[in-house]
Amino acid sequence: MAKRIESTPKADGFRMPGEFEEQKQVWMLWPERPDNWRNGAKPAQKAFAAVAKAISQFEPVTVCVSPAQYQHARYELPSEVRVVEMTSNDAWIRDCGPTFVVNDKGDVRAIDWDFNSWGGLYDGLYFPWDQDDLVPQKVCEIEGIDTYRTPGFVLEGGSIHVDGEGTLLTTEMCLLSPGRNPDMTKEEIEEKLKEYLNLEKVIWIRDGIDPYETNGHIDDVACFIRPGEVACIWTEDENHPFYRQAQDAYKTLCEATDAKGRKLKVHKLCLSKEPCYLKGADTIECIEGTLPREEGEVSIASYMNFLIVNGGIILPQYGDENDALAIEQVQAMFPDRKVVGVRTEEIAYGGGNIHCITQQQPRG
Amino acid sequence: MAKRIESTPKADGFRMPGEFEEQKQVWMLWPERPDNWRNGAKPAQKAFAAVAKAISQFEPVTVCVSPAQYQHARYELPSEVRVVEMTSNDAWIRDCGPTFVVNDKGDVRAIDWDFNSWGGLYDGLYFPWDQDDLVPQKVCEIEGIDTYRTPGFVLEGGSIHVDGEGTLLTTEMCLLSPGRNPDMTKEEIEEKLKEYLNLEKVIWIRDGIDPYETNGHIDDVACFIRPGEVACIWTEDENHPFYRQAQDAYKTLCEATDAKGRKLKVHKLCLSKEPCYLKGADTIECIEGTLPREEGEVSIASYMNFLIVNGGIILPQYGDENDALAIEQVQAMFPDRKVVGVRTEEIAYGGGNIHCITQQQPRG
Numbered sequence: 001m002a003k004r005i006e007s008t009p010k011a012d013g014f015r016m017p018g019e020f021e022e023q024k025q026v027w028m029l030w031p032e033r034p035d036n037w038r039n040g041a042k043p044a045q046k047a048f049a050a051v052a053k054a055i056s057q058f059e060p061v062t063v064c065v066s067p068a069q070y071q072h073a074r075y076e077l078p079s080e081v082r083v084v085e086m087t088s089n090d091a092w093i094r095d096c097g098p099t100f101v102v103n104d105k106g107d108v109r110a111i112d113w114d115f116n117s118w119g120g121l122y123d124g125l126y127f128p129w130d131q132d133d134l135v136p137q138k139v140c141e142i143e144g145i146d147t148y149r150t151p152g153f154v155l156e157g158g159s160i161h162v163d164g165e166g167t168l169l170t171t172e173m174c175l176l177s178p179g180r181n182p183d184m185t186k187e188e189i190e191e192k193l194k195e196y197l198n199l200e201k202v203i204w205i206r207d208g209i210d211p212y213e214t215n216g217h218i219d220d221v222a223c224f225i226r227p228g229e230v231a232c233i234w235t236e237d238e239n240h241p242f243y244r245q246a247q248d249a250y251k252t253l254c255e256a257t258d259a260k261g262r263k264l265k266v267h268k269l270c271l272s273k274e275p276c277y278l279k280g281a282d283t284i285e286c287i288e289g290t291l292p293r294e295e296g297e298v299s300i301a302s303y304m305n306f307l308i309v310n311g312g313i314i315l316p317q318y319g320d321e322n323d324a325l326a327i328e329q330v331q332a333m334f335p336d337r338k339v340v341g342v343r344t345e346e347i348a349y350g351g352g353n354i355h356c357i358t359q360q361q362p363r364g
Numbered sequence: 365m366a367k368r369i370e371s372t373p374k375a376d377g378f379r380m381p382g383e384f385e386e387q388k389q390v391w392m393l394w395p396e397r398p399d400n401w402r403n404g405a406k407p408a409q410k411a412f413a414a415v416a417k418a419i420s421q422f423e424p425v426t427v428c429v430s431p432a433q434y435q436h437a438r439y440e441l442p443s444e445v446r447v448v449e450m451t452s453n454d455a456w457i458r459d460c461g462p463t464f465v466v467n468d469k470g471d472v473r474a475i476d477w478d479f480n481s482w483g484g485l486y487d488g489l490y491f492p493w494d495q496d497d498l499v500p501q502k503v504c505e506i507e508g509i510d511t512y513r514t515p516g517f518v519l520e521g522g523s524i525h526v527d528g529e530g531t532l533l534t535t536e537m538c539l540l541s542p543g544r545n546p547d548m549t550k551e552e553i554e555e556k557l558k559e560y561l562n563l564e565k566v567i568w569i570r571d572g573i574d575p576y577e578t579n580g581h582i583d584d585v586a587c588f589i590r591p592g593e594v595a596c597i598w599t600e601d602e603n604h605p606f607y608r609q610a611q612d613a614y615k616t617l618c619e620a621t622d623a624k625g626r627k628l629k630v631h632k633l634c635l636s637k638e639p640c641y642l643k644g645a646d647t648i649e650c651i652e653g654t655l656p657r658e659e660g661e662v663s664i665a666s667y668m669n670f671l672i673v674n675g676g677i678i679l680p681q682y683g684d685e686n687d688a689l690a691i692e693q694v695q696a697m698f699p700d701r702k703v704v705g706v707r708t709e710e711i712a713y714g715g716g717n718i719h720c721i722t723q724q725q726p727r728g
Contacts (some may be wrong), residue, residue, distance in 0.1 A: 047711050067431070067451035070498065074505075079367050083505050085449050087431035134434065141438075141447050142506060 001105065002140045005007075005109065005148050006205040008195045014101035014109055015198035018164035018306040020226055022363040023333055024108075025060040026309065027139055028052055029357070030073045031091040032066055035287040036126075037350050047346040048091070049076045051314060051354055054340045056080045058312040064088065064135070084142065089117070094131070094219070095156035097114040097359040098136035098147065101151040102198070108364035111196055112136035112147045112154040118214050119179025120154070125213065125351070127163055127289045143361070153192055154180045158217040158356055160193070163224040166200040166259030168193055173207045173216030205249045209233070209242045210300040213291075219355045220302040221249050225267065225333050228258060233304050234268035241298065267333050269303055272320040276301035276348045301345070305353035308337070309360070316353045317341040366504045369473065369512050370559055372559045378465040381561035382528035382547035382588055383672040385499050386727040388472075389424040390673060391503055392416055393721070395455040396430055398491075401714050404533040404643040412455070413440045415678060415718055418704045420444050422676040428452065428499070436543065447627040448506065453481070456716055458583070459520035459679045461723040462500035465561070472728035475560050476500035476511045477519040482578050483543025484518070489577065489715070507725070513515045517542045517556055522581040524557070527588040530623030532557055537571045537580030537630055542593040544579075564623040569613045573597070573606045574664045577655075583719045584666040585613050589631065589697050592622060598632035598680070605662065606635055631697050633667055636684040640712045667705040667707070669717035670694060672701070673724070680717045681705040 009015065028049065037044040049154030052061045056078060065073040074083045088096065095118070098110035115133045117124035117352050140147050161169040174180070175189055184192070190202045208216020222232040232253050233246045240246075253266045281295040303326040306315040313334055317323045323341065331339045347353050373379065394412065395401050401408040402406040416425045420442060428450030429437040438447045452460065459482070462474035479497045481488035504511045510685035538544070539553055548556070554566045572580020586596040596617050597610045604610075617630045645659040670679040677698055681687045687705065695703045711717050 002446070067495065071503070074501070082366070085451060085502055087449060131431065137438075138434070138449055144446065210378065 002137075002144055003146045009101045009109065009111065009148060010195050010198045013103045014107075015103075015164065016099060016101050016162045017362045018162055018224055019360060020224070021164055023059055023310050023360045024363040025361050026055050026063060026307070027097060027359045027361060028061065028063045028091050029086070029088050029091040029093045029135070030063055030065040030069055031350060032069050033090055035285040035290045036090060038283045043346040044350055045073070045076055047342070047344055048357060049078075050342050051288055051344070051357065052081045053309070054342050055161050055309055055358070057340070058309040060226070064093070064139070080165050085090070086135065087131045087229045088135055089126060091128050091350075092158075092356050093135060093359045094158045094356045095214070096132035096135050097157060097159050098139055099197075100145075100360075100362050100363045102362050106364045108145055108362060110136060110140050110145050110147045112140070112149050114150060114153055115156065116154050116179070118156065119177065122179035123177075123215070124179060125291055145302070148196065150196065156214065156217065157359060158214060158219040158352075160197070161218055161223045162197060162199070163227045164259060165227045166198070168185050168197060168199050168202045169205065169218050169222055170202060170225065171205045171208045171216045171221065172217050173211060174214060174218070189280065203253070203256045203258070205252050207245045207248065209245050209302065213300065213351050220304055221245065222253060223304060227260070228262045229265040229267065231267045231269045231304065231333055233271055233302060235271045235334050240271060241275060248270065261309060267329070269329050270322045270325050272301050272318050273297075273322045274320055276318050276345055278349050294319040299345070299348040300351070301348045302335050302353065303330070305355040307358045307360070308334075312337050313339045314354050315339055316344040316348070318348065319343065365502075366508055367510045369510050373465045373473065373512060373564045374559050377467045378471070379467075379528065379725045380463060380465050382526055382591065383724060384588070384590055387415060387423055387724045389426060389725050390419050390671070391457050391461060391723045391725060392425065393452050393455040393457045393499070394427055394429040394433055395452070395714060396433050397454055399649040399654045400454055402647045404562060407710040408714055409437070409440055409710055412721060413708070414706050415708070415721065416445045417442050417677045419671070419673055419722070420705050421704070421724050422673040425685045428457070428503070434696045445671050450499065450502050451495045452499055453490060453493050453660065455714075456522075456720050457499060457723045458522045458720045459578070460496035460499050461521060462503055463521050463561070464509075464724075464726050466726050466728045470728045472509055472726060474500060474509050474511045475503050476504070476513050478514060478517055479520065480518050480543070482520065483541065483619040486543035487541075487579070488543060489655055512560065514556070514560065519722060520578065522578060522583040522634050522716075524561070525582055525587045526563070527591045527622060529591045530562070532561060532563050532566045533569065533582050533586055533588065533594070534566060535569050535572045535580045535585065537575060539583070541579040567617070567620045567622070569616050571609045571612065573609050573666065577664065577715050584664060584668050585609065586617060587668060591624070592626045593629040593631065594695055595631045595633045595668065597635055597666060599635045602636060605639060605704065610635065631693070633693050634689050636665050636667070637686045638684055639663075640682050640709055643714050652666065663709070663712040664715070665712045667694070668723055669719040671718050671722045671724070675701055677701050677703045679703055679705050680708040680712070682709055682712065683707065695724045699716050
């Protein structure tokens with residue numbers, strides 16, 4: 001029903017659409033592991049449920065759940081959310097899930113990248129990651145979507161953003177990290193992206209803001225809001241921990257042109273005033289092979305990690321002084337979409353946010 | 365997406381269609397447990413794959429597989445078969461799966477009966493059965509089909525056959541067994557069936573042929589082949605172990621009228637000449653709580669346990685002298701369908717056959 005295809009999306013006339021293009025549904029995984037999520041993942045589960053509920057105002061949501069958590073997830077999630085059994089190693093479907101591509105006839109296919117837990121045996125975040133790596137195939141089997149496999153090429157969905165018209169945004173910190181594709185040159189990696197996502201141009205930002213977790217995914221730093229326009233994190237506070245990265249990214253984007261030769265319009269998006277400090281680290285199980293967690297450590301909390309859905313934006317909120325400003329700025333970027341804020345400190349404690357825990361499937 | 369409905373199918377204008385009505389797809393589970401299937405379930409898996417392949421000539425098939433077996437099942441099954449993750453306690457989706465109902469507008473819903481492993485703590489075949497009991501909900505969530513739940517009412521799909529026009533066939537041996545609904549009278553059980561399957565008449569056959577496994581499911585004894593016509597097992601050999609049951613069932617059916625007042629036309633279907641004797645019982649793990657298995661014990665092998673699909677019949681074959689006769693007789697009953705025989709001793713060793721391991725979803 002869902003077949004493996006041996007060619008490449010570009011050869012077959014498929015491209016990755018922008019996140020702002022029409023979607024069929026959003027996929028999520030259910031958080032569970034007590035060595036990553038505090039208090040047995042119960043607070044995180046409620047935050048994930050709130051995100052699912054927010055998205056389901058706009059379009060269908062499918063949440064994939066391990067057999068052990070199936071009944072509980074079904075109980076916690078609103079009835080309009082579809083719940084299917086799927087085993088995973090954690091809950092970051094943006095990164096381990098499929099990347100969908102479309103053609104002009106409305107067909108949808110997907111790319112099933114190699115996934116290695118953000119760095120494999122070099123600096124990956126947990127071991128093993130075998131079940132995460134099966135997620136794209138399982139999703140696509142359910143949907144009857146054919147897949148391209150990229151054996152030996154590691155990529156996470158959170159490390160890329162596209163405009164759907166031939167341009168990709170990414171970071172050198174992540175894609176050139178020794179834990180990803182150490183035997184490939186920057187040019188070879190670009191070629192691979194161009195062939196699989198159907199691109200003409202890759203815009204490289206140097207650094208992301210979380211070197212030790214995702215190695216600096218772009219989805220905490222910048223994104224396309226429509227062709228020719230991007231959003232970028234911004235602060236003028238020199239003491240903010242992400243000041244340099246924000247300034248650098250903004251400068252790079254302001255100087256960049258896209259695949260169509262357009263100079264990008266760059267929208268500024270604030271950072272939280274206060275960092276998000278981990279609370280309750282002593283309720284996170286300590287397991288050999290996972291990143292140890294310390295009370296008060298900084299959790300990466302970027303407003304940039306929002307999800308675009310049909311008619312809406314699902315935006316992280318942290319109880320921070322800048323929460324309202326972030327909503328205002330994002331609403332100004334997307335005048336035709338309704339911005340819905342969801343409190344997501346619990347997701348940030350686990351290492352990501354709304355964009356990291358979702359994967360949109362285009363309508364095609 | 366898939367909701368629980370509090371009313372009943374009859375109240376909402378839904379009925380269970382005959383198996384011979386148009387189908388959307390067939391569901392199966394993947395056999396795995398080494399305490400039921402010989403040789404680590406490997407031979408059974410090949411037989412299940414052969415059944416899935418045979419069905420997929422006629423219509424889509426989805427096979428549900430535990431996380432541990434996902435990759436192996438994907439490898440063993442042809443690519444046109446959809447494979448989805450689903451945990452279960454064993455592989456009998458006819459009995460633990462949903463019973464689908466349809467209305468005149470083409471809507472499809474399902475009944476999620478209580479399942480208790482063919483007798484619960486009274487004479488059930490294994491413990492626990494919690495994952496089996498979740499199968500209907502998981503199937504219906506994937507498909508977005510609303511379900512009726514019957515708390516406290518136990519039923520297996522293999523214990524009933526309907527004509528889609530108000531008549532049901534079943535056995536007293538099973539439905540009145542103390543392991544099912546011991547606090548209900550025969551009349552109360554009839555009422556429940558009428559309310560959930562939208563019936564006017566229940567035809568009771570006394571005994572099935574496997575008192576110790578399913579407590580005599582009807583699907584080894586008789587079935588509707590179209591409204592007004594049934595098939596029934598038949599032998600004239602007084603020494604055949606199922607002689608009395610076949611004669612009794614045939615007589616009951618010949619004397620019966622259906623919900624529309626029609627006298628039934630009864631077609632005879634042969635039994636295998638030789639019983640199917642279990643081989644390799646010593647490769648079946650011995651676990652407390654499951655039925656112990658002995659070398660040479662009789663495995664129930666009825667040609668009646670076939671599946672009707674769109675344009676086809678998938679018929680068990682045992683390497684028996686009567687295999688060809690069974691094909692000939694079934695082909696005569698279904699002149700417009702292609703009869704495909706599949707060797708299924710390995711499924712019989714596990715306690716059932718093609719009808720037991722499949723569940724058709726009507727097109728609606």
